[in-house]
Amino acid sequence: MSARATDERSGAHSTHRAVPREKALTRQAEDYLKVIYEIEQGGSPAATTDIAEQLGIAAASVSGMLQRLARLGLVKVERYRGARLSASGRLIALQLIRRHRIIESFLVTKLGYGWDDVHEEAERLEHAASADLVDRMADALGNPTADPHGAPIPTVAGRVDERRLASIADLPVGARARVVRMSDRDPELLRYLKKRGIVPGAILRLVEREPFDGPISLTVGRAKQSIGATAAAAVYVEKSARTDR
Ligand SMILES: [Zn+2]
Known part of the structure; x- marks a missing residue:
């Protein structure tokens, strides 16, 4: 288990926000950060072709966005190897994943959705819901540590169980x-x-x-x-x- 996994404070009640959400980021840019995070969990930088495949877009369109994200200090691009998230890029990715998983939990537990029916809805809502709404959803759920599919929910501060299973x-x-x-x-x-x-x-x-x-x-x-x-x-x-x- 990684050191990060040891702190499971939910933090949902805390008044501090680790980092304000990047207001300027588009949904597309947020999706890039999330996909890079997921690929990096496999242990290597996110190659352009892998990012393109995950996002269902042409590889040729990836490098422009990576450069934009690099200028914002959210990723580091290594030539011939791929992109890695910076600390702030990683935090934004984890906040998105937190939103996604809390929204899924809320839809299943409070609104009676099936567990097979929430992913697409969460994909849309994760970009639109405010931090306050998501924190209130988490509170209403009793601050769960895993979503309906068993995936760990990152804390507000971006702590998450990253064990490889x-x-x-x-x-x-x-x-x-x-x-x-x-x-x-x-x-x-x-x-x-x-x-x-x-x-x-x-x-x-x-x-x-x-x-x-x-x-x-x-x-x-x-x-x-x-x-x-x-x-x-x-x-x-x-x-x-x-x-x-
Ligand atoms: Zn999902």
Whole structure:
């Protein structure tokens, strides 16, 4: 666990705001910062092609925005390697992620949305909601530390659990694990997983794995399930020490 993960003060009640939100940033610029943050979690700088792919735009249009963000002191661009967030860029990205995850939690817990139904709504609202509205939503929820998909919610000061987790696809045969979080990008995948009981907190055991990215057999609770490699790679787990075959 990283040092950052140790401080889980929510901070939602505090009167200080770590850094005022960059008023001048467009939604597009904010999306860049968020995507760069997510790619950097993989351990390397965000390459232009990866940014373009994540944003669904042409690679040729990325470098102009990176230069603009670099002039604002939000990213550092390393030639041939890609972009890294500066401390202030990182804070803005984490504030966006905080908004996104609190909004998703609010929609599910207070407004009865399904967990497969909130990501697109949060993608829009994260750019529009004021810090005050988001803090009030967090308060109304009791300042949760994870969103409905199990993803950690950064504090106001930008502290977040950045542990890297294994996915079901990484588990050896016989391993037991607890589901921590899942990718929330694909609503159909979320519905598919939920139908099989694969939700945060579920305990599973990997029974068998077919070669060549074939199906993976699991027990989830007491039920036997079989899922494909793509679904398995979208579910992040914490391995339990106990392993049996
Ligand atoms: Zn989401």
